Amino acid sequence: xxxxxxxxxxxxxxxxxxxxxxxxxxxxxxxxxxxxxxxxxxxxxxxxxxxxxxxxxxxxxxxxxxxxxxxxxxxxxxxxxxxxxxxxxxxxxxxxxxxxxxxxxxxxxxxxxxxxxxxxxxxxxxxxxxxxxxxxxxxxxxxxxxxxxxxxxxxxxxxxxxxxxxxxxxxxxxxxxxxxxxxxxxxxxxxxxxxxxxxxxxxxxxxxxxxxxxxxxxxxxxxxxxxxxxxxxxxxxxxxxxxxxxxxxxxxxxxxxxxxxxxxxxxxxxxxxxxxxxxxxxxxxxxxxxxxxxxxxxxxxxxxxxxxxxxxxxxxxxxxxxxxxxxxxxxxxxxxxxxxxxxxxxxxxxxxxxxxxxxxxxxxxxxxxxxxxxxxxxxxxxxxxxxxxxxxxxxxxxxxxxxxxxxxxxxxxxxxxxxxxxxxxxxxxxxxxxxxxxxxxxxxxxxxxxxxxxxxxxxxxxxxxxxxxxxxxxxxxxxxxxxxxxxxxxxxxxxxxxxxxxxxxxxxxxxxxxxxxxxxxxxxxxxxxxxxxxxxxxxxxxxxxxxxxxxxxxxxxxxxxxxxxxxxxxxxxxxxxxxxxxxxxxxxxx
Numbered sequence: 001x002x003x004x005x006x007x008x009x010x011x012x013x014x015x016x017x018x019x020x021x022x023x024x025x026x027x028x029x030x031x032x033x034x035x036x037x038x039x040x041x042x043x044x045x046x047x048x049x050x051x052x053x054x055x056x057x058x059x060x061x062x063x064x065x066x067x068x069x070x071x072x073x074x075x076x077x078x079x080x081x082x083x084x085x086x087x088x089x090x091x092x093x094x095x096x097x098x099x100x101x102x103x104x105x106x107x108x109x110x111x112x113x114x115x116x117x118x119x120x121x122x123x124x125x126x127x128x129x130x131x132x133x134x135x136x137x138x139x140x141x142x143x144x145x146x147x148x149x150x151x152x153x154x155x156x157x158x159x160x161x162x163x164x165x166x167x168x169x170x171x172x173x174x175x176x177x178x179x180x181x182x183x184x185x186x187x188x189x190x191x192x193x194x195x196x197x198x199x200x201x202x203x204x205x206x207x208x209x210x211x212x213x214x215x216x217x218x219x220x221x222x223x224x225x226x227x228x229x230x231x232x233x234x235x236x237x238x239x240x241x242x243x244x245x246x247x248x249x250x251x252x253x254x255x256x257x258x259x260x261x262x263x264x265x266x267x268x269x270x271x272x273x274x275x276x277x278x279x280x281x282x283x284x285x286x287x288x289x290x291x292x293x294x295x296x297x298x299x300x301x302x303x304x305x306x307x308x309x310x311x312x313x314x315x316x317x318x319x320x321x322x323x324x325x326x327x328x329x330x331x332x333x334x335x336x337x338x339x340x341x342x343x344x345x346x347x348x349x350x351x352x353x354x355x356x357x358x359x360x361x362x363x364x365x366x367x368x369x370x371x372x373x374x375x376x377x378x379x380x381x382x383x384x385x386x387x388x389x390x391x392x393x394x395x396x397x398x399x400x401x402x403x404x405x406x407x408x409x410x411x412x413x414x415x416x417x418x419x420x421x422x423x424x425x426x427x428x429x430x431x432x433x434x435x436x437x438x439x440x441x442x443x444x445x446x447x448x449x450x451x452x453x454x455x456x457x458x459x460x461x462x463x464x465x466x467x468x469x470x471x472x473x474x475x476x477x478x479x480x481x482x483x484x485x486x487x488x489x490x491x492x493x494x495x496x497x498x499x500x501x502x503x504x505x506x507x508x509x510x511x512x513x514x515x516x517x518x519x520x521x522x523x524x525x526x527x528x529x530x531x532x533x534x535x536x537x538x539x540x541x542x543x544x545x546x547x548x549x550x551x552x553x554x555x556x557x558x559x560x561x562x563x564x565x566x567x568x569x570x571x572x573x574x575x576x577x578x579x580x581x582x583x584x585x586x587x588x589x590x
Contacts, residue, residue, distance in 0.1 A: 001083045001090045001108065001306060002339050009078040010064035012038040013368060019359060020372050023084075025331050025340045027353045030361035031399050031434070035368040036343040037154075039361070040310055043341060044151055046079050046112055047308050049129060050144025058114045058127075067366065076115040083108035083306070093146060093304045096139045097131035109133060147306050148298065150291055154312040154343075164252040170290055171249035176297040191244035199242040212237055253286060284317055285326065292333070299337040307338035315346040320392070323348045331357070350395040355383050360398050364462040371461050378450050385447040394438050397448075401434035402589040403465040405448055410502055410559035411468060412439045417566045418578045419586050428586050435589055443469060445485055453493040464492045466585040471497045496585035503549055503558070504542045510577035517545070520561050525552050 006019045014035050028036050041056060048054040063074040085091055085106050091098050097108035113128040131139045164170075177186055184190075202208050216237045223233045254272035263269040288311070295307055314330065315323045327349045333340060344350065350358070356374040373383070397403045406412060415437050419430040426432065440448065445467050452465040471482045482497055489495045498505045507514055522529040528551070533544045549555055566573050 001085050001087070001094070003081060003308070004084040004107075005080075005082040006039075006043070007078070007080040008039065008042050010075040011042055011077050011079070012062055012064065013363070014038050014042075015064055015367065017368055017370055019370050020375060021339070021341075021359075022357055022374070023086075023339070025333070025342065025354070025357045026359055027349065027357050028341065028343045028359045028361060029345070029350055029398055031363065031401070032345075034361040034363040036361055037312065040151075040312060040341065040343060042079055043308065043310060044149055046081055046110065047147050047149035047306075049112075050141060050147055063114075074116055076113055079112040081110040083110075089304070094131075094143055094306075096137060096143045099133050110139070111135070146302075146304055147308075149308040149310060150295060152288060152291065152309075152311045152314075154316060164250045166246075166249050168249060170251055170253060171245065172294050174248035174251060175245045176294065176301060178297065178300055195242040195244050195247060198247065199239065202239060253290075285322075288314070288326075292336075295338055296336055303337070308341060309333075309338050310341045312343045313345065314342055315344060315349055320348045324352055327352050345399070347392045347395045347399070350398055351390050351392050355387055355390075358398070360461065362462045369462050371459075376450065376459055377454050378447075382447045382450055385444065389440070389447070394440075397436045397438055397451075398461075400436035400463060402430075402436070402463050403448075403452070404430070404435060404437045404585065404589070405445055405465060405467045406437060406439055407443060407469055407502075408441065409439055409556045412437050413556070413559040413563045414566075415468075415582070415586070417563050418582055421566070421573055421576060421578050422583050422586060428590060430586065430589075433590065443481055443485070445469070445488060449488040449493055453488055453490040455491055457491070460491050462492065464494075464589050466588055467493065467495045468502075468582065468585050469495070469497060470501045471499055494585075494588050496581045496588075498579070498581055500542075501546060503546050503555065505579040505581065507542045507545050508538055509579045512575040513577055514541075516565070516572065516576060517558070517562070520558060520565065521545075521549065521554065524554060524557055524561065528552050 002023045003021050006021065008014050008017045008019070010016075012035075013033070017035065017039070019039065028039060030036055044056045045058065048056065058077060060074075063077060066072045066075075083094075083097070085108060090108070091106055094108050097110055099107050099109050101107065109132055111128075111130050113126075115126050117124050117126050128135065129139065130137045131143070179185055216235075219237070220234050223235070227233050252274075254274060257271040257273060258269070291309070295309060298305060299307060311330075314326060318326060323346060330340060330342065331352075331354065342349075355378075356372075358373050360371045360373075362369055362371065378386070404411075404415060406415070416430050419428050419435075420426045422428050430437065438448065449465070449467065451461050452463075454460040467485055467488065469482070469485050485495050485497070507517055518529065518532070521532075525548070528548045532541075532548050534541045535544060549558060566576060
């Protein structure tokens with residue numbers, strides 16, 4: 001089975017959030033303070049309820065606060081979990097959660113409620129947890145025991161978690177192994193036999209026996225001299241009980257220094273680094289590998305268990321290439337029998353993830369919402385295009401507070417500085433607003449537009465998107481292309497057209513603009529600049545300017561130089577006029 005739906009109400013910054021999960025890997029992404037950690041902790045609270053040593057609970061500070069009403073009472077925290085049954089046996093194993101739907105299908109439900117109640121003027125903390133549809137259906141402890149969640153936090157300390165002490169992750173893995181490397185079953189009797197072999201080996205070792213006898217003699221001599229005559233004390237010294245779990249708890253991980261070919265099979269020459277001498281990133285990989293090994297063994301031993309592996313920021317301390325390899329491995333674990341929930345700030349992981357596994361959390365106007373690609377209006381052709389096109393840079397749009405889609409590099413180079421020229425005191429700065437400028441290298445806006453333009457707000461991203469593109473009325477295909485872009489306008493998406501092209505709009509915006517652009521082009525291409533003809537109208541002048549730019553392939557070169565000059569020369573900035581359609585496209589996002 002797997003967790004299909006999860007509803008959270010009145011928990012931390014989440015007033016109400018409905019999440020749709022996938023069977024295998026679920027990647028929760030979004031800007032800071034968009035609720036990722038709250039979702040993770042809600043999962044941990046619900047799925048660890050039956051664990052004896054759980055380390056997370058509901059606290060008073062976890063209750064949602066209505067920031068518009070300081071006198072409001074604390075609301076009731078509500079968690080509702082809906083599980084999809086995949087194996088008919090699960091209906092029996094999780095009998096206390098079973099629901100028979102009207103259409104004959106079955107599902108599993110778990111419900112949590114946390115609230116405060118005043119009794120005789122005393123505030124009491126209350127909790128109700130039930131299975132199935134109807135409140136009051138108790139969940140027996142043996143059913144709760146079938147839920148297991150393993151949490152790898154963002155600030156995990158791999159060295160601490162793997163140190164050789166009681167209860168460490170490596171010991172847990174070895175204590176649950178069902179078979180050895182040759183396929184022999186490891187029964188409880190076999191574990192006792194292995195422990196006895198160590199005890200026997202030590203007791204039959206002459207050097208160990210002599211050493212213990214020497215120490216024992218000294219202790220008993222001192223006891224004899226300090227005891228009352230006739231009441232002398234005497235002790236025996238032996239090793240601690242050789243229990244299998246205690247033995248494996250004190251296994252330690254080491255990193256060999258030399259390759260096998262260097263020591264040529266002579267293990268006595270091998271030297272080792274301890275974990276604390278290893279890099280943080282690789283230690284995290286070692287720790288995660290140990291946890292995954294443990295979970296795989298648990299699933300083999302107890303196939304009926306529901307296991308959730310929750311990892312916050314798996315990219316921690318990993319360089320991009322290693323992030324790619326690690327996430328590619330994680331994404332293939334859905335056939336291991338446990339469900340993965342991953343949170344990330346990494347555009348690298350986002351670009352690598354299957355689009356259908358993405359769950360985007362957004363915090364707009366102090367309201368957290370979720371958006372999943374799998375529920376969006378994106379068609380297979382759109383997903384296929386985006387999967388190929390979303391590199392690390394473009395996938396940053398999922399973390400942004402607004403998006404501008406543009407045709408080419410010229411707009412990308414200039415839009416940020418343009419946003420600082422309009423309004424006062426950089427009030428429309430795209431950088432300050434957290435707006436991502438996405439160069440789609442053409443006019444295939446439809447694939448991106450469907451992320452924003454559905455009329456149903458539940459099927460679109462909550463941040464706004466501007467499309468800035470050319471009308472190109474002077475070309476045969478321009479009018480048709482412009483109309484195709486305008487047809488995308490809906491929901492959170494608006495379209496802003498140049499009358500002709502970006503460069504012509506810059507040129508025509510003001511006389512000062514023309515002087516600046518002509519001076520830049522003259523420095524870049526002095527001969528070509530002399531051939532620009534003013535013509536009989538400003539339109540002719542602009543078209544001549546554009547033709548010389550295009551024939552010299554100088555669009556990006558011109559934009560780059562203009563951006564530098566506007567950055568460095570404040571007097572020039574005051575003279576420059578941002579074209580009206582660019583002005584409107586930027587302001588619409590605010």
